[in-house]
Amino acid sequence: MSFNDGWRFAKTDKVPETPPRDWESVTLPHTWNAVDGQDGGNDYWRGTAMYARAFPCPELEPGGRAVLEFLGAAMTADVYLNGECLAHHEGGYSTFRVDITDALKDENTLTVAVDNSANDRVYPQKADFTFYGGLYRGVNLITVPAEHFELVKDGTPGIKVTPALSDDLKAATVTVETWHNGSEVEITLNGETKTAQNTAVFTVENPHLWAGTEDPYLYTVTAKLQSGDEVSTRFGIRKIGFDPNLGFILNNRPYPLRGVSRHQDREGLGSALTMKEHREDMELIREIGANTVRLAHYQHAQEFYDLCDEYGLCVWAEIPYITQHMDAGRENTLSQMKELITQCYNHPSIVCWGLSNEIAVHGMSEDLMENHRLLNDLCHKLDSTRPTTMAHAFMLDKDSPLIDIADIGSWNLYFGWYLGELSQNDSFLDEYHAAHPDRVIGFSEYGADANPRFQSPRPESGDYTESYQCVYHEHLLKCIEERPWLWATHVWNMFDFAADGRDEGGNNGQNQKGLVTFDRRLKKDAFYLYKAVWNKREPFVHICGSRYADRAEAVTEVKVYSNLTPVTLFVDGKALDTKDGKTVFTFKVPLTGEHVIEAKAGDCADRITVRKTDMPNQNYILGRSGAVVNWFDREEYAPSCYSICDELGALLADPRTAGTVRELMELIQSSRGDVAVSALNNESLLTMLGNTPVRELLRRAGEAVPQERVREFNSRLQKVRK
Numbered sequence: 057m058s059f060n061d062g063w064r065f066a067k068t069d070k071v072p073e074t075p076p077r078d079w080e081s082v083t084l085p086h087t088w089n090a091v092d093g094q095d096g097g098n099d100y101w102r103g104t105a106m107y108a109r110a111f112p113c114p115e116l117e118p119g120g121r122a123v124l125e126f127l128g129a130a131m132t133a134d135v136y137l138n139g140e141c142l143a144h145h146e147g148g149y150s151t152f153r154v155d156i157t158d159a160l161k162d163e164n165t166l167t168v169a170v171d172n173s174a175n176d177r178v179y180p181q182k183a184d185f186t187f188y189g190g191l192y193r194g195v196n197l198i199t200v201p202a203e204h205f206e207l208v209k210d211g212t213p214g215i216k217v218t219p220a221l222s223d224d225l226k227a228a229t230v231t232v233e234t235w236h237n238g239s240e241v242e243i244t245l246n247g248e249t250k251t252a253q254n255t256a257v258f259t260v261e262n263p264h265l266w267a268g269t270e271d272p273y274l275y276t277v278t279a280k281l282q283s284g285d286e287v288s289t290r291f292g293i294r295k296i297g298f299d300p301n302l303g304f305i306l307n308n309r310p311y312p313l314r315g316v317s318r319h320q321d322r323e324g325l326g327s328a329l330t331m332k333e334h335r336e337d338m339e340l341i342r343e344i345g346a347n348t349v350r351l352a353h354y355q356h357a358q359e360f361y362d363l364c365d366e367y368g369l370c371v372w373a374e375i376p377y378i379t380q381h382m383d384a385g386r387e388n389t390l391s392q393m394k395e396l397i398t399q400c401y402n403h404p405s406i407v408c409w410g411l412s413n414e415i416a417v418h419g420m421s422e423d424l425m426e427n428h429r430l431l432n433d434l435c436h437k438l439d440s441t442r443p444t445t446m447a448h449a450f451m452l453d454k455d456s457p458l459i460d461i462a463d464i465g466s467w468n469l470y471f472g473w474y475l476g477e478l479s480q481n482d483s484f485l486d487e488y489h490a491a492h493p494d495r496v497i498g499f500s501e502y503g504a505d506a507n508p509r510f511q512s513p514r515p516e517s518g519d520y521t522e523s524y525q526c527v528y529h530e531h532l533l534k535c536i537e538e539r540p541w542l543w544a545t546h547v548w549n550m551f552d553f554a555a556d557g558r559d560e561g562g563n564n565g566q567n568q569k570g571l572v573t574f575d576r577r578l579k580k581d582a583f584y585l586y587k588a589v590w591n592k593r594e595p596f597v598h599i600c601g602s603r604y605a606d607r608a609e610a611v612t613e614v615k616v617y618s619n620l621t622p623v624t625l626f627v628d629g630k631a632l633d634t635k636d637g638k639t640v641f642t643f644k645v646p647l648t649g650e651h652v653i654e655a656k657a658g659d660c661a662d663r664i665t666v667r668k669t670d671m672p673n674q675n676y677i678l679g680r681s682g683a684v685v686n687w688f689d690r691e692e693y694a695p696s697c698y699s700i701c702d703e704l705g706a707l708l709a710d711p712r713t714a715g716t717v718r719e720l721m722e723l724i725q726s727s728r729g730d731v732a733v734s735a736l737n738n739e740s741l742l743t744m745l746g747n748t749p750v751r752e753l754l755r756r757a758g759e760a761v762p763q764e765r766v767r768e769f770n771s772r773l774q775k776v777r778k
């Protein structure tokens with residue numbers, strides 16, 4: 057029975073006797089950070105709030121139980137029935153259930169105290185996304201007879217299915233385990249019913265395989281007790297493998313996983329999504345043609361894993377053990393992992409369990425290592441069929457013993473965005489692969505922020521233009537295509553998402569590395585680049601730069617992305633040129649006035665309109681369009697002396713400025729939570745950033761770094777002659 061409506065809500069930590077009429081009336085899913093969690097400044101409300109609801113005693117069979125199901129309460133929850141606290145749950149992304157039978161009265165008041173305030177125990181606490189608070193996934197009341205399947209322990213579905221395929225894929229044994237308090241259970245699969253105490257093993261000859269996006273076939277197994285209580289689950293029969301040179305293997309064939317990451321949120325709704333939004337996200341991921349999705353950085357809604365099962369996407373599932381290890385958080389990592397695996401085990405889409413993300417950014421410790429060993433052992437104990445993985449930050453020591461803990465690994469690299477050159481992505485992967493030929497290597501994050509308002513004929517890293525995002529991804533796409541041994545690659549990110557700590561790129565409060573905007577209304581040009589390579593079903597042509605309408609250059613570059621060839625470009629109805637090739641087709645178009653530019657390939661066409669202007673349109677340039685202009689860009693500096701305009705390496709090399717610049721780096725680090733900047737005091741990173749001007753680092757760090765302090769450091773630098 058859905059308990060999604062009829063709630064009263066207030067930001068208070070007082071447990072009411074009955075749902076107060078003067079509290080706000082809300083329907084689940086609900087988050088209190090839908091608005092302030094995405095407006096920047098990192099000042100969204102974090103605290104304890106109450107949800108209260110009345111309900112009559114449900115009808116129960118003799119000995120029957122009533123169990124409340126919470127699909128997601130962020131981040132911790134205390135469940136009160138008629139004033140009595142019945143449960144405490146830590147972890148904002150998993151399902152938990154509470155048996156309320158013994159506390160029921162004829163008329164009941166259910167109150168849930170939900171808390172997303174900062175602490176040193178429950179992950180996540182430091183990360184580049186908004187930690188929305190609320191009952192953002194829905195609540196149900198489940199009634200079961202006296203004899204029933206287990207509901208409470210770790211939010212289990214009560215049934216666990218482990219298919220094992222023969223080497224030649226011709227037969228499978230399917231082990232079905234159940235948890236219940238009855239004496240025997242009837243388990244039915246493929247028309248065959250077996251009676252068992254808990255576990256039955258079936259043989260399926262010539263199984264219809266779950267074969268990724270091409271044929272994601274699902275079986276259903278049902279278990280029934282004599283009382284009539286019944287559970288069922290879908291599952292898939294498939295074989296997965298991971299090889300250092302062949303990459304990912306599905307059903308004995310190399311099957312490179314190429315796709316995107318996703319956060320569970322949406323503009324205006326925050327994390328409180330319904331099936332409608334989940335479906336829309338899935339449709340966009342299918343349109344781009346991805347065959348994998350990293351569901352970052354926490355357990356997502358069951359509906360989404362279900363969609364992945366149905367559409368054949370391979371999933372990287374993970375817990376929010378991220379950015380900064382907390383000595384007091386060990387228990388919480390273990391319980392979140394236990395819930396993730398228990399609740400998600402049956403999904404054929406899931407191919408690995410992610411232990412942590414960029415966890416060593418703030419330093420290594422024995423406690424961090426031990427935490428990972430325990431997590432890794434726990435995963436193996438709960439699931440012998442899937443490997444564990446980790447997402448490492450690029451500055452992690454390549455020989456760190458941390459890397460050896462997980463079965464396979466993956467890197468988050470941002471060369472060409474936060475630092476360095478695009479080609480460093482290629483060299484990093486090649487050098488690492490050569491140095492560690494036995495490791496299974498993935499590319500778990502890469503991306504560049506783009507605000508589609510910003511456009512440039514000369515795109516550069518850090519300009520937030522849609523144009524640079526294309527240049528960036530054209531390079532990265534080639535990089536991954538040339539390295540089929542990468543077991544999985546995931547664009548960071550499919551969608552822009554709320555990161556309230558960010559104040560940058562003309563859209564404060566958002567990480568804009570998405571290929572689609574936060575509201576899902578706009579597919580950025582780079583979306584079509586991937587679609588051209590990955591989507592084999594839907595022929596199309598796309599002309600980039602539709603938002604780059606005013607152009608000052610006499611001859612402009614027009615880029616077309618398509619999965620067809622050849623592509624012909626028409627200007628004002630006349631054919632300009634036809635190009636053979638693959639994916640990216642580039643044309644030079646002379647501009648004289650207003651022109652309609654049309655690309656045609658096969659039966660497909662796309663058109664844009666551009667205008668020749670005398671001067672570049674200032675609205676296309678970050679900092680000139682009403683967005684933030686950094687104070688240091690307006691400042692004048694004595695060029696004979698050092699300043700923040702100088703490269704980090706030069707400032708570190710001169711003993712007279714090294715101390716000052718190190719202090720400044722620490723200031724940047726402590727002011728800003730995001731990873732590339734927050735690790736600035738790490739030696740190897742300082743080396744990698746050698747030829748980046750300090751001013752550039754400050755620009756990336758945004759407004760969080762106090763201006764006055766930076767001025768002070770700069771005037772110290774200005775006193776030292778070069």
Ligand code: GCU
Pocket residue numbers: 183184185353413414468501548567569730731732
């Ligand atoms: C990280 C991290 C993400 C983050 C991303 C970024 O390294 O894992 O959570 O959003 O980089 O900086 O965009």
